[in-house]
Amino acid sequence: METIHIAIVEDDNEIRQTLHLILDGSTGFSCKYAFPDAESAIASIPNLPVDVVLMDIDLPGKTGIEATRELRKKCDHIDFIMLTVQSDDDSIFESLCAGASGYLLKDTNPVDLLVHIKEVYDGGSPMSSQIARRIINSFRIIDNPLSERETEVLKLLSQGLNYKDVAEHIFLSPHTVKTHIKNIYSKLHVNNRAEAIYKAIKQKLI
Amino acid sequence: METIHIAIVEDDNEIRQTLHLILDGSTGFSCKYAFPDAESAIASIPNLPVDVVLMDIDLPGKTGIEATRELRKKCDHIDFIMLTVQSDDDSIFESLCAGASGYLLKDTNPVDLLVHIKEVYDGGSPMSSQIARRIINSFRIIDNPLSERETEVLKLLSQGLNYKDVAEHIFLSPHTVKTHIKNIYSKLHVNNRAEAIYKAIKQKLI
DNA sequence: TATAAAATACCCCAAACGAGCTATTGATTC
DNA sequence: GAATCAATAGCTCGTTTGGGGTATTTTATA
Numbered sequence: 001m002e003t004i005h006i007a008i009v010e011d012d013n014e015i016r017q018t019l020h021l022i023l024d025g026s027t028g029f030s031c032k033y034a035f036p037d038a039e040s041a042i043a044s045i046p047n048l049p050v051d052v053v054l055m056d057i058d059l060p061g062k063t064g065i066e067a068t069r070e071l072r073k074k075c076d077h078i079d080f081i082m083l084t085v086q087s088d089d090d091s092i093f094e095s096l097c098a099g100a101s102g103y104l105l106k107d108t109n110p111v112d113l114l115v116h117i118k119e120v121y122d123g124g125s126p127m128s129s130q131i132a133r134r135i136i137n138s139f140r141i142i143d144n145p146l147s148e149r150e151t152e153v154l155k156l157l158s159q160g161l162n163y164k165d166v167a168e169h170i171f172l173s174p175h176t177v178k179t180h181i182k183n184i185y186s187k188l189h190v191n192n193r194a195e196a197i198y199k200a201i202k203q204k205l206i
Numbered sequence: 207m208e209t210i211h212i213a214i215v216e217d218d219n220e221i222r223q224t225l226h227l228i229l230d231g232s233t234g235f236s237c238k239y240a241f242p243d244a245e246s247a248i249a250s251i252p253n254l255p256v257d258v259v260l261m262d263i264d265l266p267g268k269t270g271i272e273a274t275r276e277l278r279k280k281c282d283h284i285d286f287i288m289l290t291v292q293s294d295d296d297s298i299f300e301s302l303c304a305g306a307s308g309y310l311l312k313d314t315n316p317v318d319l320l321v322h323i324k325e326v327y328d329g330g331s332p333m334s335s336q337i338a339r340r341i342i343n344s345f346r347i348i349d350n351p352l353s354e355r356e357t358e359v360l361k362l363l364s365q366g367l368n369y370k371d372v373a374e375h376i377f378l379s380p381h382t383v384k385t386h387i388k389n390i391y392s393k394l395h396v397n398n399r400a401e402a403i404y405k406a407i408k409q410k411l412i
Numbered sequence: 413t414a415t416a417a418a419a420t421a422c423c424c425c426a427a428a429c430g431a432g433c434t435a436t437t438g439a440t441t442c
Numbered sequence: 443g444a445a446t447c448a449a450t451a452g453c454t455c456g457t458t459t460g461g462g463g464t465a466t467t468t469t470a471t472a
Contacts, residue, residue, distance in 0.1 A: 147447090147448060147449080149448075149449065150448090157400050158400055158401065158403075158404040159400075159401060159404070160396055160397065160398050160400055160401030160404075162398070162427090162428065162429085163428085163429085164428090172449090172450075172451090173450075173451055173452080174451095175450085175451045175452050175453085176449070176450050176451055176452090178429090178430085178451095178452095179449080179450075179451075179452090180449080180450095181429090181430085182430075182431080182432095183448090183449095185430080185431095190366055191366060191430075191431090192366050192368075192429085192430075192458095193399060193400045193429080193430095194363050194364055194365075194366055194399045194400065194403050195364065195365060195366030197364075197400050197403050197404055198364040198365070198366075198403055198407070201404070201407050353417085353418060353419085354418095355418075355419065355420095356418090368457090368458065368459085369458085369459085370458090378419090378420075378421090379420075379421055379422080380421095381420085381421045381422050381423090382419070382420050382421055382422095384421095384422095384459090384460085385419080385420075385421075385422095386419080386420095387459090387460085388460075388461075389418090391460080391461095397460070397461085398428090398459080398460075399459080399460095413472100414471100414472090415470100415471085415472080416469100416470085416471080416472090417468100417469080417470075417471095418467100418468080418469075418470090419466100419467080419468075419469090420465100420466075420467075420468090421464100421465080421466080421467105422463100422464080422465085423462100423463080423464085424461100424462085424463085425460100425461090425462090426459105426460095426461095427458105427459080427460085427461100428457105428458080428459065428460085429456105429457080429458065429459075430455100430456095430457080430458090431454100431455085431456095431457100432453100432454085432455085433452100433453075433454085434451100434452080434453080435450100435451080435452080436449100436450080436451085436452105437448100437449085437450075438447100438448085438449085438450100439446100439447080439448080439449100440445100440446080440447075440448100441444100441445080441446075441447095442443100442444085442445075442446095
């Protein structure tokens with residue numbers, strides 16, 4: 001079996017070094033590169049012979065998700081596995097959008113980790129059953145996740161109205177409009193107006 | 207000349223009855239069916255010997271546009287003429303997408319209306335010159351006013367990046383990105399991100 | 413070779429925005 | 443009857459945005 005070349009991006013020294021040793025000492029695996037932050041990883045990985053990157057999400061500076069997003073564009077032959085303590089919906093969803101192929105919790109034991117790395121390398125997408133469930137649930141939304149009111153608000157936003165204008169237009173308090181907008185962002189997994197409108201149009205919600 | 211069988215969908219009693227009388231009393235035309243709402247029209251028209259439907263847009267409950275969309279699927283031998291007081295771009299565009307063959311304003315005089323019904327029956331698409339103009343304009347390939355750089359910036363904005371992120375992404379000063387954005391707004395005649403993205407997508411600029 | 417775009421970069425400032433909260437009411441749904 | 447969701451309304455705070463400028467360099471193009 002050919003050797004799988006791994007890189008680690010992880011700010012915790014102990015975890016990074018432990019993983020480094022375990023992975024590099026295993027047959028069929030080579031782990032010569034480990035980075036403590038997103039920036040150094042982004043700078044180096046495009047020039048390295050790497051097959052799989054283990055990416056922590058919580059990093060100082062840019063997050064692992066951002067690093068994945070940027071690296072994905074330059075290195076589409078590399079697979080990314082998110083390795084994290086968080087398992088909230090937003091992190092999972094964002095990671096997958098950013099181009100991650102797998103999403104594992106840090107308490108995954110080393111032997112399983114090796115198996116999962118092999119799975120990714122072979123074109124699979126390993127993830128724990130809890131995480132798989134969340135993903136199924138998030139993709140299961142066939143119908144419009146937005147309520148009627150939210151859709152109405154989003155349409156008005158797309159016409160260039162600010163929230164005060166929207167409020168006046170539909171006879172609501174600006175505070176309520178703001179709440180609706182926040183809920184829209186949350187449901188569409190975005191953090192600003194621009195992306196919300198883009199996604200909504202692409203998904204034919206408005 | 208063979209008789210053209212007409213159905214009317216119109217919630218205003220007076221207008222509906224007036225049209226009913228005028229159309230059914232004219233040589234070559236027969237108007238035996240008139241409905242006050244979309245629902246009853248959708249239920250009955252598929253089983254009726256009808257050639258042309260005059261459809262009001264503003265109806266209680268489902269709109270005339272929705273009714274047209276649904277009826278079109280079942281009855282592709284029937285032609286639909288939208289008859290409305292609205293002449294806004296969205297109504298027109300949606301009506302055409304829904305399958306309407308003609309789009310007339312309610313102030314069209316009865317004699318002209320008969321002429322237009324005949325036109326539709328003969329495969330034409332009658333509409334007032336104002337409406338025709340709007341359609342021409344909406345279909346006109348508006349040449350992209352944005353430069354390549356501006357398009358690039360707008361695409362990144364639509365992904366939710368703020369101008370600092372955009373700047374880093376394409377190795378520019380944030381000041382320059384801001385300038386580009388201001389120029390984009392100016393060219394698209396908008397004054398914020400939301401409307402810029404909406405317009406750009408609708409015009410297929412991004 | 414003018415002249416016009418396009419691309420680059422910088423300044424100030426007020427208004428708008430997004431994130432993080434709490435909270436009440438009325439429907440649904442389990 | 444409890445729980446959840448939608449809709450409503452409010453608060454604070456720091457960050458981002460958009461509008462108003464100015465200015466240089468490069469690239470087309472007339």
